[in-house]
Amino acid sequence: MPPLDSHTELSESLPILQQEVARRAALPESRSALAWLHGQEARFSSWQLELARIPAPPFGEAKRGEWLAERFRELDLEDVHIDGVGNVLGLRPAPGKQCVTLSAHIDTVFPPGTPLSVRQQGNRLYGPGVSDNGAGVAAMLAIAAALQQAKVPLAMPLLFIGNVGEEGEGDLRGMRHIFASARWKDLIQSSLVLDGAGSDTIVAEALGSLRFEVIVRGPGGHSWSDFGAPNPILVLARAIHAFTQTPVPSSPKTTFNIGVIRGGTSVNSIPESASMRVDIRSTSMTEMENLETALRRELEVAMREEARSSENRLGQRSPSLSHEIVVIGNRPAGELDTNARILQVIRAVDAHLGNVAQVQRASTDANIPLSLGREAIAIGGGGTGGGAHTLQEWFDCSDRELGLKRILLTILALAGGK
Numbered sequence: 001m002p003p004l005d006s007h008t009e010l011s012e013s014l015p016i017l018q019q020e021v022a023r024r025a026a027l028p029e030s031r032s033a034l035a036w037l038h039g040q041e042a043r044f045s046s047w048q049l050e051l052a053r054i055p056a057p058p059f060g061e062a063k064r065g066e067w068l069a070e071r072f073r074e075l076d077l078e079d080v081h082i083d084g085v086g087n088v089l090g091l092r093p094a095p096g097k098q099c100v101t102l103s104a105h106i107d108t109v110f111p112p113g114t115p116l117s118v119r120q121q122g123n124r125l126y127g128p129g130v131s132d133n134g135a136g137v138a139a140m141l142a143i144a145a146a147l148q149q150a151k152v153p154l155a156m157p158l159l160f161i162g163n164v165g166e167e168g169e170g171d172l173r174g175m176r177h178i179f180a181s182a183r184w185k186d187l188i189q190s191s192l193v194l195d196g197a198g199s200d201t202i203v204a205e206a207l208g209s210l211r212f213e214v215i216v217r218g219p220g221g222h223s224w225s226d227f228g229a230p231n232p233i234l235v236l237a238r239a240i241h242a243f244t245q246t247p248v249p250s251s252p253k254t255t256f257n258i259g260v261i262r263g264g265t266s267v268n269s270i271p272e273s274a275s276m277r278v279d280i281r282s283t284s285m286t287e288m289e290n291l292e293t294a295l296r297r298e299l300e301v302a303m304r305e306e307a308r309s310s311e312n313r314l315g316q317r318s319p320s321l322s323h324e325i326v327v328i329g330n331r332p333a334g335e336l337d338t339n340a341r342i343l344q345v346i347r348a349v350d351a352h353l354g355n356v357a358q359v360q361r362a363s364t365d366a367n368i369p370l371s372l373g374r375e376a377i378a379i380g381g382g383g384t385g386g387g388a389h390t391l392q393e394w395f396d397c398s399d400r401e402l403g404l405k406r407i408l409l410t411i412l413a414l415a416g417g418k
Helices: 010-026 028-038 041-053 062-075 134-150 172-180 232-242 284-313 341-353 367-371 401-416
Strands: 078-082 090-094 101-106 117-121 124-126 158-163 186-194 199-204 206-217 256-264 273-283 320-333 358-362 375-379 384-386 394-397
Touching: 010 028, 010 341, 010 401, 028 134, 028 401, 041 117, 041 124, 041 134, 041 401, 062 090, 062 134, 062 158, 062 273, 078 101, 090 134, 090 199, 101 134, 101 172, 101 401, 117 206, 124 284, 124 401, 134 158, 134 186, 134 206, 134 320, 172 394, 186 341, 199 341, 199 367, 206 232, 206 284, 232 256, 232 284, 256 284, 273 284, 284 320, 341 401, 367 375
Parallel strands: 101 158, 101 186, 186 375, 199 358
Antiparallel strands: 078 090, 090 158, 117 124, 124 394, 199 375, 206 273, 206 320, 256 273, 384 394
8 A cells, every 4th residue: 555645634544544554464474573572571671681781871872882783783684883973773675765764762861880780570670771761772672673583574664773862961963963964864754763661652742942051250259358249150140030030831831940050169259150051941942042032131131230239349340250151952843743644653553552642742852853844753662661860760561562563563554565
């Protein structure tokens, strides 16, 4: 059956797609792949534990990337390589001119030196990063293995990507690189991103974020003998008070946060510098830009007010202040069209499996293709998880199979042959 036109109305195309998913699921190769998934939990858990035991802090994913490249080779993927930023790529070839991507980020939020007490107790796996994104990477490997074992024919090439830089200040650098690559950017028709555990969500709305480090510098001095000198901490205090009065809309939901403040050396010293980190989020780039403008405006006002206050205290011209606003994160916003084929496909797969899933907004690797107007969604790798971004993170393997079937049937609907 040829792909449906992306502009076909959802109400018209969903029943057709449900029939197509059911037909593909009934093919001998598909049934073989689905059956193979049923008996392999020990293998999937082993992959997940091995991965989680390899440190992968932001900008330090190299060892984990090498491990994943070896797994890709064992699963007979072709053109396995690690690109210039550390992404691990492997291709399941097919005749089509465009390709579908299946990706999972390999980095974690945990800094170098974090103790990785990774273990299994019954159906549960424990350890930092074991679910986010050990579950996603294990699911990606499971799909590659199922396609290999059952020799499932594809009509389009399937590009497997273990990407770097999803967490924190990685700022989606791995996925940015893929969609800026001359080789891949125009070949990718749709992207399925695996992130964390679960089978009950579809991330089709990209939550954008802008992050800044605001640094104010002054002459510093002693709290007694230099009293009156401009104080960078007071500048930040004024700016924070004014900035947090900025009105934000409830729709599209837009938020701000001052998450980190640093500065000073002792209680009796006027600091030479002070800084804060600001997080702005929205599904609307316009609203994020409005908040950025407000932040910059209120900082300028605070600089002038502190300079005037200093002059009044000193009775003379105030020593100079300076400031700097450094962008430390920029995740673009975007939203998938409700009639996009990939969204229709996952809905049809969920209907076939009797699975209930809700469309959500989040910040994931799908932000990059969605911001470019490309078809992409992010879903979980099955099972359940909790404690993400903590040392107590866990993953429960029960019901992983449902998530894996969901991923496999979605890939077959997007790239399958026959």
